[in-house]
Amino acid sequence: MDVETSNKETTGVGDAEVVIDENKESEIIEPKVGTMFNSVDEIYDFFRNYGYHMGFPVKKRTTKKSIDGILRYVTFTCGRAGKGESSSNNLVKPPTCQIGCKVKLTASLCGENKWRINTVNLEHNHGLCPSQAAYFRCNWQFGKNKKMKPEGGSRGANENVSNMERECKSCSEIETLLQLGEGDAFAMQEFFMKMQTRSKDFFYSMDLDEDGRLRNAFWADGRSREAYKEFGEVVYLDTSFLANKYNIQLTSFVGVNHHGNLTLFGCGLVSSGDTGTYVWLFRTWMECMSNRAPEGIITDQDTAIKIAVEVVFPTIRHQWCLYHLMKKMPEKLGELYDSISTSLQEVVYDTQSPTEFEQSWNELVEKHGLHHDEWLTGLYNGRDRWVPCFVKSNFWAGISATKRDDSINSFFDGFVNSKTTLKKFFVEQYDKALKSEVEKESQLDFRSFAKTVPCITTYEMEKQVQRVYTISKFKEFQKELTGKMYCDVISIQEGFMVSEYHIREDIVIGEAKKRMRFTISFQKNDCEVNCSCLMFQFGGILCRHAIYVLIRNDIMLLPDSYILSRWRKDVRRYYTRVKINDSWSATPEQLQYDELCLAFAKLAHWVAGDKESCRHVLEWINNQKTTLATKRLSCESNPAQK
Numbered sequence: 001m002d003v004e005t006s007n008k009e010t011t012g013v014g015d016a017e018v019v020i021d022e023n024k025e026s027e028i029i030e031p032k033v034g035t036m037f038n039s040v041d042e043i044y045d046f047f048r049n050y051g052y053h054m055g056f057p058v059k060k061r062t063t064k065k066s067i068d069g070i071l072r073y074v075t076f077t078c079g080r081a082g083k084g085e086s087s088s089n090n091l092v093k094p095p096t097c098q099i100g101c102k103v104k105l106t107a108s109l110c111g112e113n114k115w116r117i118n119t120v121n122l123e124h125n126h127g128l129c130p131s132q133a134a135y136f137r138c139n140w141q142f143g144k145n146k147k148m149k150p151e152g153g154s155r156g157a158n159e160n161v162s163n164m165e166r167e168c169k170s171c172s173e174i175e176t177l178l179q180l181g182e183g184d185a186f187a188m189q190e191f192f193m194k195m196q197t198r199s200k201d202f203f204y205s206m207d208l209d210e211d212g213r214l215r216n217a218f219w220a221d222g223r224s225r226e227a228y229k230e231f232g233e234v235v236y237l238d239t240s241f242l243a244n245k246y247n248i249q250l251t252s253f254v255g256v257n258h259h260g261n262l263t264l265f266g267c268g269l270v271s272s273g274d275t276g277t278y279v280w281l282f283r284t285w286m287e288c289m290s291n292r293a294p295e296g297i298i299t300d301q302d303t304a305i306k307i308a309v310e311v312v313f314p315t316i317r318h319q320w321c322l323y324h325l326m327k328k329m330p331e332k333l334g335e336l337y338d339s340i341s342t343s344l345q346e347v348v349y350d351t352q353s354p355t356e357f358e359q360s361w362n363e364l365v366e367k368h369g370l371h372h373d374e375w376l377t378g379l380y381n382g383r384d385r386w387v388p389c390f391v392k393s394n395f396w397a398g399i400s401a402t403k404r405d406d407s408i409n410s411f412f413d414g415f416v417n418s419k420t421t422l423k424k425f426f427v428e429q430y431d432k433a434l435k436s437e438v439e440k441e442s443q444l445d446f447r448s449f450a451k452t453v454p455c456i457t458t459y460e461m462e463k464q465v466q467r468v469y470t471i472s473k474f475k476e477f478q479k480e481l482t483g484k485m486y487c488d489v490i491s492i493q494e495g496f497m498v499s500e501y502h503i504r505e506d507i508v509i510g511e512a513k514k515r516m517r518f519t520i521s522f523q524k525n526d527c528e529v530n531c532s533c534l535m536f537q538f539g540g541i542l543c544r545h546a547i548y549v550l551i552r553n554d555i556m557l558l559p560d561s562y563i564l565s566r567w568r569k570d571v572r573r574y575y576t577r578v579k580i581n582d583s584w585s586a587t588p589e590q591l592q593y594d595e596l597c598l599a600f601a602k603l604a605h606w607v608a609g610d611k612e613s614c615r616h617v618l619e620w621i622n623n624q625k626t627t628l629a630t631k632r633l634s635c636e637s638n639p640a641q642k
Contacts, residue, residue, distance in 0.1 A: 028053045031105055031122070037115045040074050043107050047076050048138055055128035056080070056103070057136035059210060071109070078103035079136065079210060080126055098210060101125050137276060178214045178248055178271045184422040185214075191426040192219065201225060201578070203288045207280050216277055218284045220266035221434070226575030228265045228289050231255040231566060234397045235265060236321070237299040238410050248422065249273070253285055254411045256397040258567055259444045259472045262411045264437065265289070269422070278308035286312065298400050300324055301382070320386040322348075322400050323408045325379070332375045340368055349403065350516065351389050352532050391538075397566075398539035411437075441576070447471055448569040457481060460556045461547075465563070473567040476541045483544035484551070490517065498523050503545050518545045527559045540564045
């Protein structure tokens with residue numbers, strides 16, 4: 001390909017050249033017998049580009065080599081060619097996309113390094129859809145068309161799928177399948193059928209190749225889907241487990257519940273780590289969650305995942321997991337890590353602004369001669385995705401580590417390891433993991449309502465939080481409240497509307513003691529307080545520095561804006577009533593909920609055909625909703641009435 005100008009391209013098609021203006025729609029060139037090309041790849045790109053504009057997928061069907069091992073003949077077909085039956089032994093065989101389409105292009109080697117189109121058949125036996133062409137797998141993996149755009153119409157850095165695809169470190173032409181062991185496929189099929197029979201809200205999807213063989217799978221139970229509605233602002237993508245010797249990666253979407261524990265939003269089995277795989281996984285998960293995107297997602301530092309997030313979630317925040325990055329440091333830096341670990345952690349964890357971080361980082365690099373370390377350079381270039389002072393200004397539900405001793409566990413810790421077969425996972429371990437989550441949450445709910453952690457101060461705000469927050473979140477607040485004893489005011493700048501406090505805190509890190517400074521702004525009229533540590537913005541718990549300033553200004557109760565609903569113990573959450581397994585013992589509340597659902601379903605069946613009866617029932621329901629809502633508000637304002 002020869003570039004003529006800065007905004008035009010020349011694409012070689014045989015001996016003729018067609019000029020394509022990037023500011024106009026590309027001209028569609030129909031394949032013709034006798035057209036010459038310089039390579040097989042050039043033919044494929046040309047035919048794929050034609051298929052992209054017309055609206056059908058393209059694949060390489062056959063290749064032939066001569067006795068001397070030189071490739072001399074190729075056949076490209078429509079992606080819907082071939083028979084619909086799969087010869088795979090995989091028992092999971094959903095519908096195939098193959099319907100016997102006869103569209104075909106053949107070419108052969110003609111002279112030295114020249115390829116000639118020999119035959120062309122462009123008569124499809126199915127409809128074409130140019131508007132959906134970007135979704136065909138061939139256009140994700142090998143796209144070079146500059147008109148391709150990702151879902152959502154995002155422009156700028158996300159302008160085209162093919163450009164982002166090139167950023168991926170590897171993009172193999174060999175399609176990867178799930179390598180299932182003995183009994184795995186049957187166990188998966190049984191699991192999906194059983195779960196779907198138990199609940200109409202169970203969701204699953206499978207990604208198949210052109211021969212109907214399984215590449216990837218995703219599923220989510222009804223409880224997970226409802227939990228996402230409650231706690232789906234921030235999602236953590238856990239890719240830390242490889243399930244069994246076949247190297248199948250178990251990927252989990254998780255969030256944080258009102259106790260600060262992990263809660264499941266769905267699972268996937270993926271056969272490879274390329275961009276196309278994650279695009280499929282993210283899109284399928286979004287479909288499952290009614291296309292409601294999270295506000296932020298946390299993943300490992302991975303180029304393929306990064307590109308997939310930009311394609312599927314072009315507007316959300318994307319953070320790299322700091323915990324996993326810091327765990328990689330000793331391995332990536334080798335012997336050097338021991339000599340710089342303390343300084344490195346101070347730069348990462350203790351800097352409070354992007355400017356301060358960049359200055360400290362550059363000093364560290366200069367001091368230790370790290371300018372040419374490619375891995376560190378890559379981290380620095382992506383600093384807005386992982387350094388605490390860059391990410392803490394937004395809410396992350398406290399998921400990602402921002403302190404030296406923070407860590408992130410996996411949802412399936414203790415239930416899955418490198419020796420776990422998929423058969424065992426589907427038959428036993430998945431149910432056990434979910435049951436463990438439900439039981440743990442139920443116990444914590446009961447504990448938060450039945451027990452009280454004593455206050456250790458006389459401040460009213462401690463009693464205020466004690467009444468409404470779960471025990472785990474109350475303890476976090478209590479730690480900050482008592483931690484204010486280590487804070488002291490250095491200076492105060494009084495303003496007409498806003499006062500600025502400079503506070504010093506004595507901190508102990510291991511055996512080392514240090515003093516750090518924080519800046520807090522306080523608007524007395526609105527009772528709004530903001531600290532440079534950004535703890536509330538990041539984790540939803542007010543920090544000791546802000547508490548210090550509030551109390552100093554005689555604010556003895558937290559303003560409502562600093563009491564988050566997601567941490568409250570007195571909020572009724574729908575997902576807790578959703579059963580996953582019929583063998584689990586249901587709580588009295590779940591039994592009553594099921595009984596009511598059955599009764600309302602029968603009532604709806606009876607009155608749906610009578611407009612007047614339907615109106616009367618709806619009026620009665622609305623009246624009951626109003627009465628119960630009033631009663632609930634009264635109980636929340638006066639807990640003694642409960």
